[in-house]
Amino acid sequence: MNKDVVVRFAPSPTGYLHIGGARTAIYNWLYARKTGGKLILRIEDTDAERSSEESIKGIIDGLKWLGITWDEGPYFQSHFIEEHLATAQRLLETGHAYKCFCTKEELDRKREEARRNKADMRYDGTCRNLTPDEIAEKEATGLPYTIRLKVPKGPGSVGFQDIVYGYIEKKYEDIEDFVIVRSNGQPLYVLSNAVDDIRDGITHVIRGQDGLANTPKQILIYRALGKPVPRFAHMSLTLDPQKAKISKRRHGERVAVHFYKEHGFLPWAFVNFLVLLGWSTPDSKQIFSKEELIEAFSLEGINRANSIFDIRKDDPKFFTDPKALSINAHYLRTLPLEEIEPYVRAELEKAGIWDPEYAGVKRDWFLSTVDLIRARFHVTTDFATLGRCYFSDEFPMEPKALKKNILKHGGLKEWFPMLADRLEALEIFDAGGAEKVIRETAEEVGIKAGILINGIRTAVTGQAVGPGLFEVLGAIGQKRVVERLRRAVALFNGL
RNA sequence: GGUCCUAUCGUCUAGCGGUCUAGGAUAUCGGCCUCUCACGCCGAAGACACGGGUUCGAUUCCCGUUAGGACCA
Numbered sequence: 001m002n003k004d005v006v007v008r009f010a011p012s013p014t015g016y017l018h019i020g021g022a023r024t025a026i027y028n029w030l031y032a033r034k035t036g037g038k039l040i041l042r043i044e045d046t047d048a049e050r051s052s053e054e055s056i057k058g059i060i061d062g063l064k065w066l067g068i069t070w071d072e073g074p075y076f077q078s079h080f081i082e083e084h085l086a087t088a089q090r091l092l093e094t095g096h097a098y099k100c101f102c103t104k105e106e107l108d109r110k111r112e113e114a115r116r117n118k119a120d121m122r123y124d125g126t127c128r129n130l131t132p133d134e135i136a137e138k139e140a141t142g143l144p145y146t147i148r149l150k151v152p153k154g155p156g157s158v159g160f161q162d163i164v165y166g167y168i169e170k171k172y173e174d175i176e177d178f179v180i181v182r183s184n185g186q187p188l189y190v191l192s193n194a195v196d197d198i199r200d201g202i203t204h205v206i207r208g209q210d211g212l213a214n215t216p217k218q219i220l221i222y223r224a225l226g227k228p229v230p231r232f233a234h235m236s237l238t239l240d241p242q243k244a245k246i247s248k249r250r251h252g253e254r255v256a257v258h259f260y261k262e263h264g265f266l267p268w269a270f271v272n273f274l275v276l277l278g279w280s281t282p283d284s285k286q287i288f289s290k291e292e293l294i295e296a297f298s299l300e301g302i303n304r305a306n307s308i309f310d311i312r313k314d315d316p317k318f319f320t321d322p323k324a325l326s327i328n329a330h331y332l333r334t335l336p337l338e339e340i341e342p343y344v345r346a347e348l349e350k351a352g353i354w355d356p357e358y359a360g361v362k363r364d365w366f367l368s369t370v371d372l373i374r375a376r377f378h379v380t381t382d383f384a385t386l387g388r389c390y391f392s393d394e395f396p397m398e399p400k401a402l403k404k405n406i407l408k409h410g411g412l413k414e415w416f417p418m419l420a421d422r423l424e425a426l427e428i429f430d431a432g433g434a435e436k437v438i439r440e441t442a443e444e445v446g447i448k449a450g451i452l453i454n455g456i457r458t459a460v461t462g463q464a465v466g467p468g469l470f471e472v473l474g475a476i477g478q479k480r481v482v483e484r485l486r487r488a489v490a491l492f493n494g495l
Numbered sequence: 496g497g498u499c500c501u502a503u504c505g506u507c508u509a510g511c512g513g514u515c516u517a518g519g520a521u522a523u524c525g526g527c528c529u530c531u532c533a534c535g536c537c538g539a540a541g542a543c544a545c546g547g548g549u550u551c552g553a554u555u556c557c558c559g560u561u562a563g564g565a566c567c568a
Binding site: 025077107122168170174175176178187208209210211212213214216219222236239241243244245275276277278279280281282283284285286287303304305306308309310317318321322323324325326327329333340345375376377401405449450451452453455456457458462463465466467468469470489 | 497498499500501502505506507509510518519520521522529530531532533534535536561562563564565566568
């Protein structure tokens with residue numbers, strides 16, 4: 001293992017794993033695998049109010065489903081609060097931080113005043129220059145205090161070379177002496193996060209662009225602590241079509257990883273889609289195997305502009321980003337059958353139409369049927385819905401198909417039984433044999449073969465569309481085809 | 496309000512001063528294939544936010560404007 005690279009994924013367990021978090025996890029994971037480095041999973045659960053066990057489980061399940069593997073952890077930030085506070089104490093002792101006794105009221109007043117003067121409110125450093133005696137005096141009265149980091153005075157600046165955004169610089173004078181420990185004794189995120197990253201030996205911080213703005217503050221903490229500063233790579237954010245940040249509140253389950261698991265996405269297809277949301281190779285390659293992606297990945301390929309996850313809320317044709325569906329469909333029809341077999345099985349089991357023999361004596365039939373129908377499916381759930389007629393005798397009849405392909409041609413009332421008899425009489429029932437029977441019958445009764453073909457398709461599948469009919473008949477099998485044709489005569493009774 | 500980031504087809508993006516009459520993917524439309532629908536193949540339409548510079552030459556560099564986003568409050 002390459003000891004030179006240690007990255008981490010550090011989610012807050014305040015909800016399910018959403019696509020933004022998944023993307024961050026994927027980039028960290030890819031970078032670790034690419035460099036032979038180490039990925040640490042750290043749960044930042046210090047917000048006890050909003051954190052939950054359920055959410056931790058959801059995140060871990062989501063990562064596992066995506067196929068993201070980590071080398072260490074999960075660690076829990078809440079286990080290290082003492083260390084965060086001890087670090088603040090050390091900062092106090094070394095003179096890099098100070099106690100601030102200013103009350104909320106005072107600060108609010110100053111803030112209000114600043115607003116009236118159209119100036120920015122930065123902490124004015126009232127307590128920075130307190131003498132030891134003054135501090136002792138205030139402490140003796142039991143006054144609560146926050147701990148603030150001493151930001152250097154003067155004309156300098158903190159800068160760093162972000163791998164994605166380039167050189168970012170912030171003037172000292174634009175940074176106030178920021179709070180690192182609240183008056184109630186809670187460490188702030190900027191501090192906890194930096195302390196954890198130091199302890200875990202993180203060399204590359206790959207995180208959302210929302211961390212960009214407080215990176216200078218964190219660097220100041222590293223410096224005050226005399227620790228080496230890691231490299232930073234901030235990634236663009238994922239927005240909704242209204243260019244608003246995606247959130248559970250606004251978008252519900254649709255932005256959750258588990259939604260895609262439940263709606264028939266293959267995990268790798270989803271990873272492939274997500275990785276392309278804000279990252280690309282110079283040749284704009286679209287489809288990657290895991291090995292290819294690890295090989296091709298680079299932090300430099302991350303786009304600086306935010307990208308839009310094109311969720312379609314009320315689109316009848318696309319229930320989510322069309323590109324995501326397209327990539328999923330691509331994998332569904334091109335992956336080796338054995339790879340999608342378990343997913344199809346899971347869908348059929350969920351629908352209650354799984355036959356254990358599909359994994360036994362009927363496995364060859366099962367795989368070839370999956371192969372026959374998969375080309376026009378987008379998600380694995382389609383196997384249990386659109387593909388139901390191949391695995392169950394109870395399947396819905398589409399009204400439009402019924403009308404157009406069956407009821408419109410009254411002659412089918414006689415032709416269906418005729419075809420049933422002839423197909424039943426076939427000694428070898430296969431695509432070729434069925435085709436011969438159907439075409440000859442069409443000629444005999446003097447109609448276009450298409451009328452019989454489409455009528456039969458609807459009678460045996462309930463649909464107007466599907467694979468070539470003769471292959472369909474071969475897949476459904478002689479007995480069921482004959483039964484369904486005879487049963488179809490009853491469809492005319494409703495007239 | 497302050498600071499910072501960003502801006503190429505509807506969407507994801509390539510482009511890192513001339514190779515751009517701006518390439519790919521997806522979505523859309525048309526054609527071929529055909530028993531239907533897909534797949535596949537072929538084709539069409541579709542973008543450099545705006546305004547100034549710099550330069551012999553800007554999508555590319557600089558500055559403003561606008562818009563969006565983030566962070567701090």
